Amino acid sequence: MTSITAPKGYRLRGLGEILTMHQIDAVDLFCGAGGLTAGLLKTGISVRAGYDIDHNCEYAYRENNGAEFITESVELTKIEDLSAWYRPQRIKLLAGCAPCQPFSTYNQGRDTSTDRKWPLLYSFEKLIKGVNPELVTMENVPDVTKHKVYHDFVKSLEEAKYHIWAGTIHCIDYGLPQQRKRHVLLASRLGPIAMIPKTHSEPVSVAHAIGHLPKLAAGETDPNDPLHRAATLSPVNLQRIMLSKPGGTWKDWPESLRADCHRKPSGKTYASVYGRMRGDKPAPTMTTLCYGFGNGRFGHYDNEQNRAISLREAATLQAFPEDYQFMPPEEITFKAVGRMIGNAVPVRLGEIIGLSIQRHLDELDQEKIHC
Numbered sequence: 001m002t003s004i005t006a007p008k009g010y011r012l013r014g015l016g017e018i019l020t021m022h023q024i025d026a027v028d029l030f031c032g033a034g035g036l037t038a039g040l041l042k043t044g045i046s047v048r049a050g051y052d053i054d055h056n057c058e059y060a061y062r063e064n065n066g067a068e069f070i071t072e073s074v075e076l077t078k079i080e081d082l083s084a085w086y087r088p089q090r091i092k093l094l095a096g097c098a099p100c101q102p103f104s105t106y107n108q109g110r111d112t113s114t115d116r117k118w119p120l121l122y123s124f125e126k127l128i129k130g131v132n133p134e135l136v137t138m139e140n141v142p143d144v145t146k147h148k149v150y151h152d153f154v155k156s157l158e159e160a161k162y163h164i165w166a167g168t169i170h171c172i173d174y175g176l177p178q179q180r181k182r183h184v185l186l187a188s189r190l191g192p193i194a195m196i197p198k199t200h201s202e203p204v205s206v207a208h209a210i211g212h213l214p215k216l217a218a219g220e221t222d223p224n225d226p227l228h229r230a231a232t233l234s235p236v237n238l239q240r241i242m243l244s245k246p247g248g249t250w251k252d253w254p255e256s257l258r259a260d261c262h263r264k265p266s267g268k269t270y271a272s273v274y275g276r277m278r279g280d281k282p283a284p285t286m287t288t289l290c291y292g293f294g295n296g297r298f299g300h301y302d303n304e305q306n307r308a309i310s311l312r313e314a315a316t317l318q319a320f321p322e323d324y325q326f327m328p329p330e331e332i333t334f335k336a337v338g339r340m341i342g343n344a345v346p347v348r349l350g351e352i353i354g355l356s357i358q359r360h361l362d363e364l365d366q367e368k369i370h371c
Contacts, residue, residue, distance in 0.1 A: 021044035022044070022091060022358060022361045022362075023046075023089070024045045024046065024090065024091045024357070024361075025090040025091070025092055026040055026047045026093040026094070027047070027050070027082060027085050027093075028040075028047055028051070028067075028096075029050075029077075029095065029097075029098075029124060030052060030074070030097050030098050030120070031051060032052055032054070032340060032343050032344050033326055033341070033344050034050065034057070034061040034067075035318065035320065035344035036139075036345040036353070037061070038065055038321070038324070038347045039319075039345070039352070040095070040353065040354040041065060042350075042351050042354065043351055043354030043355050043357075044354070045093065045358075047065065048067060048068065049067055049070055049085050050065075050067055050069050050070070051070045051077060053071065053072065053073045054071075055071045056340070059326070060324070060325065064321075074120060074124060079127060079131060082127055082130070082131055083131050086131075086133075091361070092132075092133035093133060093134070093136070094127065094128060094133040094135070095138070096127075096136075096137075097139045097140065098120040098124060098140065099120065121150065121153050124138070125152070128160070129160065132189075133189075134189050135187070135188050135189075135190075135193075135357060136157065136162065136185075136186075136187040137185065137186050137357070138184075138185045139183065139184045139349065140182065140183050141181075141183065142181050144183050157187050161189060163190075163191060163192045165185070165193050165194045166184065167195065168181055169184050169195065171346060171348065172203040173198040173199070174199050174200060174348060174352045175200045176204070176317075176346050176348045176349065177203070177205060177206055177209035177282050177317055177319075178286060179282050180285045180286070184353065186356060186360075188360060190360075191360070191363075191364050193360040194356065194360070196355050196356045199352070205279060206277050206278065206281065206283045206301055206317070207279035207280060209316055210309070210317065211279065213228060213316070215302070215304065215305055216228065216229075216305060217230070217305070217307060218231065218232055218241075218306060218308075219232035220307075222310075222312075225312055225322075227315065227326065227337070228310045228311070228312035229332070230291075231292060233293060233306070233308075237274075237294065240253055240293075241274075241306045246303070247276065250273065259274070273294060273295070273297075274293060274299070275296070275297035276297065277297055277309070278301055279302065283317045284296060284298070286317055286318055288338050288341075288342030290314045290338060290341065290342055291308055291310070291314060291334045291338045293308040311332070311337050314338070314341050314342075315341050318346045318347065319348035319349075320341075320347050321347070326340050
């Protein structure tokens, strides 16, 4: 095994300066555009393949990560096919981030009991039993813990003698420039496992993350980066954003510019819609519609840039590298790429999960040395 220096900028409290690169093979289920995979790769974990039912994610996954992409529902995945990705003498990691829509707070008030995505966590459970990996990780929205399917999943791991750590992670505590909370589960057949301590005492701001990117007007595309493109604005929305303050609300506008929905009692609680971000604070949670000014607090913080954030800026706030390609340039659409970005596991969270796994294996090595 080769020792590597922890990446510059991490404050790995209690870990010292060196982590060991263990020989781990991983398969990423529900891989999407590759956010989790990209993060795991940064920590020395070899991701062999990603599975996802959405064929639109194949280009991004293959182009950036060098792993195979299998267009297949995990409900149909055969255990022998999944097992074949793992090489002999390697530690096996099976990762799965099932679609979060049935568990999301965005669905409060909607009956999700018949959602066809519910069985996916049970399918993940079945594959774990068949492959029997040493390590398992999953992440989802915090509300996943309110549902029976999650507790059945945990019980299955416990019955299989996995040591389990699970908890809600506030991503700003680990350097993601975004207000995003996720429930993370780590499981190991090798011994007790846990997430590493917080790496950032102060949050990373939006301005720090995207302030260096070229300025754009609404409807413009950077000639050097086809993903750095901003959606067009209607004349009335251009007037609205020009009068919007960073961190402010539509209540800053004159009555004549207020949307009809904001005149109703039910609409007065949605203050962040049509809002600008604050440059000195983390961004709000990136959604699949984060490229639209009217879809949340997605207006650019810079008063000289009267537009919503670009697709590249949204990807950067999800910690994707700035050369990450989601589609061939001539095929890029806001809807398709926005969906990939908003649904992705933040790359930084993938890194933290990978570092937690590497530390776990380091601790096991130390225990063997001192036995």
